[in-house]
Amino acid sequence: MDFPDSYRLWADSHVFYQPGPRRIGDGDFIAAKLAAWDHRMIHDTPNGSLLTGNSLFDLLRSGQKVPLLHVTHALDQITDRGVLYPSGGCLVGSVYCTPLTRAGDSYRMHNLGSYVLTREAVLAEENGHALARPTPLIIEVGLPRSAYRGVVGVDYLRLGEIHLAIYQHLEYLLARDERHRLRDTVVGRVRNAMPFLGACVTRCVQEVASDSSVFLDWLSDTVDHLPILGYLYFEALSEYLMLHSTGPRAGHAKAHGEFDNWLYKELLFDTFPGMAGKFDLARFRPTTAGLAAKLATIDPTIDMGHLAEYLADRLALLVCARLLHPAMYTADWTRLRWEFDELRPFVAPLLGHLIHRELRTFGRYPDFYFYFDQYKALQAWNYWNHMDIVLPFNATMPKGEIGVNPAYPALRTTVHRAELTDDGLVPVERLDVTIAPRLIDLRYTLMRARPDTLTAAR
Numbered sequence: 001m002d003f004p005d006s007y008r009l010w011a012d013s014h015v016f017y018q019p020g021p022r023r024i025g026d027g028d029f030i031a032a033k034l035a036a037w038d039h040r041m042i043h044d045t046p047n048g049s050l051l052t053g054n055s056l057f058d059l060l061r062s063g064q065k066v067p068l069l070h071v072t073h074a075l076d077q078i079t080d081r082g083v084l085y086p087s088g089g090c091l092v093g094s095v096y097c098t099p100l101t102r103a104g105d106s107y108r109m110h111n112l113g114s115y116v117l118t119r120e121a122v123l124a125e126e127n128g129h130a131l132a133r134p135t136p137l138i139i140e141v142g143l144p145r146s147a148y149r150g151v152v153g154v155d156y157l158r159l160g161e162i163h164l165a166i167y168q169h170l171e172y173l174l175a176r177d178e179r180h181r182l183r184d185t186v187v188g189r190v191r192n193a194m195p196f197l198g199a200c201v202t203r204c205v206q207e208v209a210s211d212s213s214v215f216l217d218w219l220s221d222t223v224d225h226l227p228i229l230g231y232l233y234f235e236a237l238s239e240y241l242m243l244h245s246t247g248p249r250a251g252h253a254k255a256h257g258e259f260d261n262w263l264y265k266e267l268l269f270d271t272f273p274g275m276a277g278k279f280d281l282a283r284f285r286p287t288t289a290g291l292a293a294k295l296a297t298i299d300p301t302i303d304m305g306h307l308a309e310y311l312a313d314r315l316a317l318l319v320c321a322r323l324l325h326p327a328m329y330t331a332d333w334t335r336l337r338w339e340f341d342e343l344r345p346f347v348a349p350l351l352g353h354l355i356h357r358e359l360r361t362f363g364r365y366p367d368f369y370f371y372f373d374q375y376k377a378l379q380a381w382n383y384w385n386h387m388d389i390v391l392p393f394n395a396t397m398p399k400g401e402i403g404v405n406p407a408y409p410a411l412r413t414t415v416h417r418a419e420l421t422d423d424g425l426v427p428v429e430r431l432d433v434t435i436a437p438r439l440i441d442l443r444y445t446l447m448r449a450r451p452d453t454l455t456a457a458r
Contacts, residue, residue, distance in 0.1 A: 009165065010383040013158040015395035017057065017151040029205065029329075030321050037317065045243040047254055055110065055257035056398050057151050059099050060391060066141045068097035068391075068402065069113040069425065071121050075135040075417065084137075084415065084433050085440040086377070086406045090156045090394045093377025093439055094403025097139060101256075106424035107138065111253050112261040112400035117420065119262075123269060124277025135417060138427050139435075141390065141404055142412035148388040153395025154380070157232065157322045160349025163356035166375055170368070178363045183340040185362075186354045190347060193225040194333045197324065197347075203316035205329045212312035213288040219315060220285040227282030228323065228353040234284045235396045236314045237291075238264035242397060246301045259399050266298050282357065323350040374439045381407035381437060407437035 042048040059066055070084075078084055086095045098113030109117065121134035171179055190197075196218055202208050203215065223230045242250075242259035250260040269276055271286055271294055286294070292304045320329070328346040336343065343351065359369050384392060384405045394401035404413065413435055416427035 005165070006379055007383065007386075009162050010379060013156075013162060014152050014154050014383075017052070017153075017395075017398075030317070030326070033204065033317055034321060037314070041239075041243055046246050047243050047250065047259065050242075050254065050257065050259055051398065053257070054259070054398055055101070056099055056393065056400055056402065058257065059402075060151050060393070061149055064143050066143060066391065067100040067102060067107055068139045068141060068404070069100050069107075069109055069117070069418075070095060070097045070137045070139050071113075071117050071134050072137060073121065073125070073134055075137075078433060079431055082433055083436045085436055085438055086403070087440050088373040088377065090396070090401060091392060091403035092154055092156065092159075092380040093373075093437075094392055094405055095139070095435055097402050097404060098400050099402060100138065100425065103424055106421065106426045107418075108424050110400045111249075111256075111258050115262050115265050120265065120269070120276055123273070127274060127277045136420060136425055137431070138416045138418045138425065139404065140414045140416075143390055144410040144412070146388050146410065147390045152387070152389060153393040153398070155395045157228075157235065157318070157396060158349075159356075159376075160228075160323065160352035162352065162376065162379070164344075164348055164352030166372060166379075167352070167355045167359070170372060170375065173368045173371075174363065182355065182358060182362055185358060186351055187338055187340055187343065189225045189354055190343060190350065191338050193222050194336075196222040197319065197328070198333055200316040200319040201324070201329055203312065204320045209312075212308040215312040215316075216288050216291075216308060220287055223282065223285040226350070226354065227357045228350070229319075230281045230284040232315060232318050232322070233286075233311075234264075234268070234281045236311055236318060237267075238399070239314070239397050240307055240310055241267070241299070241302065242399065244302060244307075245299055247299050250301075259397070261399055263299055267294055270294060270298070323347065323353065325349070370439070377437075377439045381405060385409065404435060406435045411435065 038051075042051050072078060084095060086093050089096070098116065099110040100107040100113070101110075102108075117134060117136055125133060174182065199210070199215065199218065203210065219229055219233060223233070241263045242261070245260055245263055247260075247263075249262060253260040268284070271290070272283060275283065288304075288308060291307075295302050295304060295307075324347055325345060331346055336346065340351070356372075359372060380392075384390075385408060390405050390408050390411065392403050392405060405411070415431045415433045417429040417431055418425045418427050420426075
C-alpha cells in the first residue's frame with residue numbers, strides 16, 4: 001500500500017471539529033444526510049451544545065500541560081519494566097485515558113473516568129479478568145509548541161477499508177487454503193445479511209420507513225452474521241442517551257461540560273454483566289423490548305418511542321455511510337456474484353471490518369493478529385505525527401475517551417500513582433515509567449484481560 005493511499009484512508013477516518021458546515025461534494029447524498037444529522041444533533045437535542053463545546057475540547061485546546069487518568073490492573077508489571085505500552089481498540093494505538101481537571105492539590109475526574117475507576121474496573125476484577133485491584137495513574141502530558149491545537153479525533157467505525165488494505169498486505173501469512181476459507185466465510189456472512197443491508201438502503205437512501213421496532217430487532221438478529229453491527233448499535237444508542245437524557249446526573253455532567261457516560265455504561269453492564277473486563281460489542285444485541293425494560297429503570301426521562309425512531313433512522317444511515325459503497329445503493333443484490341473480489345466495489349468497508357473481526361479466532365492467525373494491529377498502529381502513528389497530533393480521541397462522540405500518541409517525537413510525560421480521596425484524585429508517588437511505541441496484545445488489557453496472561457493495563 002503506497003503512502004498517498006494510506007494517508008487518504010487515515011485522513012478519511014478522522015473527524016475534524018472546526019467552525020463552519022461540513023463540506024459536501026456535488027451529488028454526495030450520504031454526506032448531505034450526515035450533515036443534516038449533525039445539525040439535528042447539535043440544535044434539536046437537549047445536550048447537543050456539548051458536541052461543539054465541552055471540557056474535552058477545552059483540554060485539547062489548552063496550554064502546555066494536560067493531566068489525564070489511566071486505570072491499570074497491572075501496576076507491578078508496569079513499574080518492574082518501567083514502560084507503559086499503548087493498546088489497540090477504539091483509540092487504535094494509544095494509551096487509553098480520560099480527562100482530569102486540577103482542583104488545588106487534587107484532580108477532579110471526568111465522569112467517564114470515575115465510572116471506569118470505581119465501577120467498570122471493579123466489575124472486571126469481580127468477573128475474574130484482573131490480576132489485582134485497579135490503580136489510578138495520573139499522566140501529565142507536556143504539549144510542545146509544534147503540537148496541533150485544533151480538535152481532531154479518530155472514528156474507529158470508519159476503519160473498514162484500512163482493515164481490508166492491511167489484510168491484503170499481510171494475507172500471505174496465511175496458507176492458500178486458509179485464505180480461501182477466510183474469504184468464503186466473510187462472503188457467506190455478507191450474503192446471509194444482505195436482506196437487512198437492503199432494508200438499510202431502502203430506509204436511508206430511498207427514504208421508505210418501516211416499523212422502527214421491527215427494524216431494530218432485525219438488526220439485533222443480524223449481529224450474528226455481521227458482528228460490526230453490534231458496535232454500530234452500541235455507539236448509536238450511546239449517542240442518543242448522551243444527547244437526550246435530562247435526568248439529574250446528565251444535568252450535573254453538562255454543567256461540567258461533559259456528556260453523562262454512566263447511563264450507557266450502566267445499560268451495557270446491567271444487560272451484559274460478563275462484558276466487564278472482556279469487552280466484546282459483537283455480543284451487544286438487545287431487543288427493543290429488553291431495551292425498553294432496562295431504560296425504564298435506569299433513566300425514565302427517555303422516550304422509548306422517540307428512541308426507536310431515532311435509532312432506526314440513524315443506524316440505517318451509519319450502515320450505508322460506514323459499511324457500504326455508493327454502488328450498493330442502486331445495485332440489485334439478488335444478481336450480485338458472490339465472490340470476494342466481486343463484492344469489493346459494493347461493500348469494501350464491511351469486508352474489512354468482518355476480516356478484522358474474523359482474524360481474532362481464524363486458524364493460525366490469532367498468532368499473527370497482534371502484528372495486524374501493530375501494523376495498523378504504525379500507520380496511525382505515522383499519520384498523527386504528520387499532523388502533530390499528540391492526544392487523539394475517540395470521535396464517534398466526544399464522550400471523554402482520549403489517548404496519548406506514544407510515537408510522538410517530542411513526547412514529554414510524567415506518571416504518578418494516585419489515590420482517590422474525598423477531595424478527588426491525589427498524586428502520591430512519581431513513577432519511573434515511560435510510554436513506548438509498542439502495542440500491547442489486546443488479550444492482555446483491561447478491556448479483554450485474562451488473569452493468567454495479564455501484563456498491562458487497558
